[in-house]
Amino acid sequence: MASQYTVAHQRSATGIPTSKLALWWLLCSEIVIFGGVLASYLMFRLTHPEWSFDASHTNTMAGSINTFVLLTSSLFAVLAHHAAEMKDGPKAARYLMMTFGGGLLFLIIKGFEWSFEISHGYTITASRFWSFYYTAAGIHASHVIAGMIIMLWVANTARKGKDLHRVENVGLYWHFVDLVWIFLFPLLYIAK
Amino acid sequence: MIEMLRPQVSSFAGEIDSLIVMVTLIVGFWYLLTKGMFLYLLMAFRAKPGQKAQYITGKEKHLKKWVTIPHLVIILCDVVLVAGAVRVWYNVKQFMPEAEQTIRIVGQQWAWTFVHPGPDGELDTDDDIAMIDELHVQAGVTYHFMLESKDVLHDFSVPVFRLKQDAIPGRRILGWFKPEVAGEFDIQCAEMCGIGHGIMGAKLYVETPEQHAMWVNDNSLTEVAAATQTEVQR
Amino acid sequence: MSEAAVHPDGHEHDHHDHEMTFVEKWIFPLDHKYIGKQYLFTGMVMALFGGFLAYAFRMQLAWPGTDIPLFGHMSPAEYNAAVTNHGTIMIFWVAMPVLIAAFGNFLIPLMVGADDMVFPRLNRLSYQVFLLSAIVIVASLFVPGGGFGGAWTAYPPLSAVAAYNLTPQGSTMWLLAVALEFIAFLIGGINFITTAMNSRAPGMTWEKVPMVVWMICIASILFMASVGPLMAGAVMLLFDQTIGTGFFDPARGGDPILWQHLFWFFGHPEVYVVLLPATGMVAEIVPTFARKKLFGYKTVLFTAIGTGVLSFFVWAHHQFIAGIDPRMANVFTITTVLISIPIAEMMFLYIATLYGGSIRFTTPMLWALGFIFAFLIGGVTGIPLGASGADIYFHDSYFVIAHFHFTFFPIAFIGTFAGLTYWYPKMFGRMMNETLGKIHFWGTMISFHCLFIPMFVLGLAGQHRRIYDFTNFPELGVPFLQDIRVFCTSALLVLLAFQFVFLYNFIVSMFRGEKASENPWNANTLEWATPSPPGHGNFKEFPNVYRGPYEYSVPDRESDFWPQHHPA
Numbered sequence A: 001m002a003s004q005y006t007v008a009h010q011r012s013a014t015g016i017p018t019s020k021l022a023l024w025w026l027l028c029s030e031i032v033i034f035g036g037v038l039a040s041y042l043m044f045r046l047t048h049p050e051w052s053f054d055a056s057h058t059n060t061m062a063g064s065i066n067t068f069v070l071l072t073s074s075l076f077a078v079l080a081h082h083a084a085e086m087k088d089g090p091k092a093a094r095y096l097m098m099t100f101g102g103g104l105l106f107l108i109i110k111g112f113e114w115s116f117e118i119s120h121g122y123t124i125t126a127s128r129f130w131s132f133y134y135t136a137a138g139i140h141a142s143h144v145i146a147g148m149i150i151m152l153w154v155a156n157t158a159r160k161g162k163d164l165h166r167v168e169n170v171g172l173y174w175h176f177v178d179l180v181w182i183f184l185f186p187l188l189y190i191a192k
Numbered sequence B: 001m002i003e004m005l006r007p008q009v010s011s012f013a014g015e016i017d018s019l020i021v022m023v024t025l026i027v028g029f030w031y032l033l034t035k036g037m038f039l040y041l042l043m044a045f046r047a048k049p050g051q052k053a054q055y056i057t058g059k060e061k062h063l064k065k066w067v068t069i070p071h072l073v074i075i076l077c078d079v080v081l082v083a084g085a086v087r088v089w090y091n092v093k094q095f096m097p098e099a100e101q102t103i104r105i106v107g108q109q110w111a112w113t114f115v116h117p118g119p120d121g122e123l124d125t126d127d128d129i130a131m132i133d134e135l136h137v138q139a140g141v142t143y144h145f146m147l148e149s150k151d152v153l154h155d156f157s158v159p160v161f162r163l164k165q166d167a168i169p170g171r172r173i174l175g176w177f178k179p180e181v182a183g184e185f186d187i188q189c190a191e192m193c194g195i196g197h198g199i200m201g202a203k204l205y206v207e208t209p210e211q212h213a214m215w216v217n218d219n220s221l222t223e224v225a226a227a228t229q230t231e232v233q234r
Numbered sequence C: 001m002s003e004a005a006v007h008p009d010g011h012e013h014d015h016h017d018h019e020m021t022f023v024e025k026w027i028f029p030l031d032h033k034y035i036g037k038q039y040l041f042t043g044m045v046m047a048l049f050g051g052f053l054a055y056a057f058r059m060q061l062a063w064p065g066t067d068i069p070l071f072g073h074m075s076p077a078e079y080n081a082a083v084t085n086h087g088t089i090m091i092f093w094v095a096m097p098v099l100i101a102a103f104g105n106f107l108i109p110l111m112v113g114a115d116d117m118v119f120p121r122l123n124r125l126s127y128q129v130f131l132l133s134a135i136v137i138v139a140s141l142f143v144p145g146g147g148f149g150g151a152w153t154a155y156p157p158l159s160a161v162a163a164y165n166l167t168p169q170g171s172t173m174w175l176l177a178v179a180l181e182f183i184a185f186l187i188g189g190i191n192f193i194t195t196a197m198n199s200r201a202p203g204m205t206w207e208k209v210p211m212v213v214w215m216i217c218i219a220s221i222l223f224m225a226s227v228g229p230l231m232a233g234a235v236m237l238l239f240d241q242t243i244g245t246g247f248f249d250p251a252r253g254g255d256p257i258l259w260q261h262l263f264w265f266f267g268h269p270e271v272y273v274v275l276l277p278a279t280g281m282v283a284e285i286v287p288t289f290a291r292k293k294l295f296g297y298k299t300v301l302f303t304a305i306g307t308g309v310l311s312f313f314v315w316a317h318h319q320f321i322a323g324i325d326p327r328m329a330n331v332f333t334i335t336t337v338l339i340s341i342p343i344a345e346m347m348f349l350y351i352a353t354l355y356g357g358s359i360r361f362t363t364p365m366l367w368a369l370g371f372i373f374a375f376l377i378g379g380v381t382g383i384p385l386g387a388s389g390a391d392i393y394f395h396d397s398y399f400v401i402a403h404f405h406f407t408f409f410p411i412a413f414i415g416t417f418a419g420l421t422y423w424y425p426k427m428f429g430r431m432m433n434e435t436l437g438k439i440h441f442w443g444t445m446i447s448f449h450c451l452f453i454p455m456f457v458l459g460l461a462g463q464h465r466r467i468y469d470f471t472n473f474p475e476l477g478v479p480f481l482q483d484i485r486v487f488c489t490s491a492l493l494v495l496l497a498f499q500f501v502f503l504y505n506f507i508v509s510m511f512r513g514e515k516a517s518e519n520p521w522n523a524n525t526l527e528w529a530t531p532s533p534p535g536h537g538n539f540k541e542f543p544n545v546y547r548g549p550y551e552y553s554v555p556d557r558e559s560d561f562w563p564q565h566h567p568a
């Protein structure tokens, strides 16, 4: 095929670029998924005061550091977007790699945190609170991993100066992942 | 009409049946009207040679009223429907009349256990009569029931009572009924509960006061009651 | 935006130039028309499978315990698995893929005047995930322990604990298949919505978009907005099944009712997800053959949106007697009865479209009218169920079964047949046989009514669902009721027999049918402005749009139709 894109893709009747429009719809569908998890959790939490005992065993410190790590990585995503606007592909790629690094750090901290908790008997089956704790954070972490993989790919094309609009899109996705954590953190760690 | 298919045995069966009839009449009227109109238009406007269809956008006031007015009337009908439904619902499920007797119903894969109060009329005393897949009640007496489940969801359903209620493990659900006609009837489980769901039936015996007294007497004099009870608890 | 900017180096011609190979068409297609057909054929195969399951368990109900031809003896566990998978397959692997994915794929790019979907690769991925899910659900019936038998609603703890359902592998595979199917449709839905929003031909403003495109998009949005919580629930249920968390297990502090809320919060909007595309197709077909403008385009649109919005507030009408707070039932009765308002309005508008028309009873038109005819019964019988007091008696009885087959069958089969016979010339370049089409129509309609109307009576007689042998119950085993069951099953056999007329017509016409012209029905929408079947890239010259899709019989014009792309 002569072009990577269909005519359909290149049209923009709404004025929003096609890939960005699709991304927004993707985020909408993700919001309801996390909405479902959080609503279920809240329903339990509000009717089971005894959960706060379990919750007090979460590692608030690790959680706060991770919040900070994710927020920083989001900042790099913004910088990458900025560089892409300036048509500076290599620079955008570098920033994306820093965002990627943030994601990696997040996962490493999470890994230590979880192994510590699991070794102390707080496994996913220990109580309903811990079931939610691992499930909600696990679904979130899988999004972090997916975002990181896409980021590697986008960084690779951006380095060659191609498809720079994707930098903004992956950044948007990353902000969303970040935002979900901003909801999870207080609900799982702080509410005691 | 429904009582021809299934007799009305509880105090509220008639009420539920009349609600069904009322709803059927209202929606049936609209259904027939709509379908009549539909079929009439199909006949009246079938293609005829040399005749062109009219150009109508749907904004014409004199035509639009044919849709708008019925539509408004339906909203009115909806109010009547809701009022009827909520009234019956309140009487059957929300409002609990004073109990004269209380029974416990326990569902498990795939049998029902009915714990009747014994001669003393009190539940959870030594003379309780527990029975598997048999419920004995006395006509004219208002019963409360406590519905429980040991494993999965079940549903205590008595078609002749027009009564249905899910049993949920870990919860105790309260309800009531008042049988009015003596006889032998079916109890069915109405919630999918596994392989044996299809055979999870039980018998309901609605008895006259004399019969019931005799039954209570028979089952409390002998050791049967105690035996069944330990059997059930095991 | 000017056309030149849209395709800067004129490469759109490349799309037409080369003939696609077999692999490019059928194995790894990127072309939306072939992906649509893949969905269609997969859906048809699954329909035959779901129909076979229905045949098997209906035979068991009519003649309990006897050997069923082509199936053999049916055990209670097999009965449950057959019913569960029949329901799941018919909804998720027949109605959804055919109505949304097959027609959505085929129609949206053509009707909005584009060359393809915005993301062809994603589109292909969506089908591949879907195909995988179909394989998993079919395979789940053959694993040790048998297929999942806990009903399509999969209420825990039964579905969550292998010791209760006794199908450890079947239930997990069932859940995985459903989750995969959801993913496939999320991907597909994003593609549909984005294409319809962004790739419309110049001049096609929102009130000039054909109704079926609107309906498929609204349906996709509904799906997207409702399925999320159930996706979360599915993960939770999967963990309950496999690693022993207890989200839904009351013995360990979980809550089985939570699943019901998650399920029905999706489950109710889901019924409108399949309803809307079917009504959309009816909205295309009725104006074409009545040679009339659709009565009140915008109102139809608002009724669809209204139905969609309201559908999020009615879910607990499936749980009236499930042990929720009885006061909640009153709220949900009100919302449920309210939903009759937009749907009644929509039906009235379709019927009003007939007024003043010049109606031609071709096969597609017969199916479209048949849809309205049958769906009205399904719709009005939803009201007694929504009336909480009456639902105490009707819940989980055959009245419910009859109600929803009178909605689902019109949608999944009658509506699909309407769409298929209407767009067949465009899909395969040939016409279907009208005589066979009409035989199929009358045979199906009559046997369908004979099949399900008696089930209302069974429901009124207090017969419950999901029971494999009613002769076990003294009240239900009486000859009068058993005769009705035999009658239903016989009607099903007739119904099935007539489907072979369709299959014959469908397959043979593909090769022998009369060659179709570009616009055999003299219709207005853009898909008729390109050869039948359209080549790769769809349009030789991308059309501009000058008017709405339903300008039939405009006064002072020679012909009684006025295609959207003809300049004034």
Ligand code: HEA
Pocket (backbone or CB within 6 Å): B026, B027, B030, B031, B034, B074, B077, B078, C153, C271, C272, C274, C275, C317, C318, C336, C337, C339, C340, C343, C344, C347, C376, C378, C379, C380, C382, C383, C385, C386, C387, C391, C394, C395, C396, C400, C403, C404, C407, C408, C411
């Ligand atoms: C596509 C499928 C579809 C559609 C469109 C509908 C439409 C409706 N359904 Fe149905 N329903 C199902 C599929 C569907 N349903 C399924 C699958 C189940 C069972 C699930 C299970 O348990 O397995 C079910 C079960 C179900 C229940 C639960 C029953 C129970 O288990 O106890 C209820 C209760 O309220 C209900 C109500 C309604 C209502 C009010 C509508 C309304 O949308 C109908 C509105 C339409 C009309 C009303 C007709 C047009 C109007 C007129 C002609 C005007 C006259 C009308 C009035 C005066 C009111 N449905």
Ligand code: HEA
Pocket (backbone or CB within 6 Å): C043, C044, C045, C047, C048, C050, C051, C052, C054, C055, C058, C083, C084, C086, C087, C088, C090, C091, C094, C095, C098, C150, C151, C152, C153, C401, C405, C408, C409, C412, C413, C416, C417, C420, C451, C464, C465, C466, C467, C468, C492, C495, C496, C499, C502
């Ligand atoms: C779209 C939904 C759909 C459709 C179309 C059907 C179609 C049919 N259904 Fe089913 N049914 C359900 C959804 C559906 N059903 C659901 C959700 C349940 C509840 C399950 C549960 O309780 O968990 C159920 C349950 C159910 C029961 C209750 C079982 C019980 O509770 O014990 C019965 C009983 O008679 C039944 C019968 C039938 C019959 C005879 C058909 C016939 O109409 C089928 C006829 C088949 C065909 C006509 C196929 C022919 C194929 C082709 C012609 C190929 C071409 C196809 C295309 C172009 C698409 N169904």
Ligand code: CUA
Pocket (backbone or CB within 6 Å): B107, B108, B110, B153, B154, B155, B189, B190, B191, B192, B193, B194, B196, B197, B198, B200
């Ligand atoms: Cu117990 Cu079904």
Ligand SMILES: [Cu+2]
Pocket (backbone or CB within 6 Å): C267, C268, C271, C314, C315, C317, C318
């Ligand atoms: Cu519903």
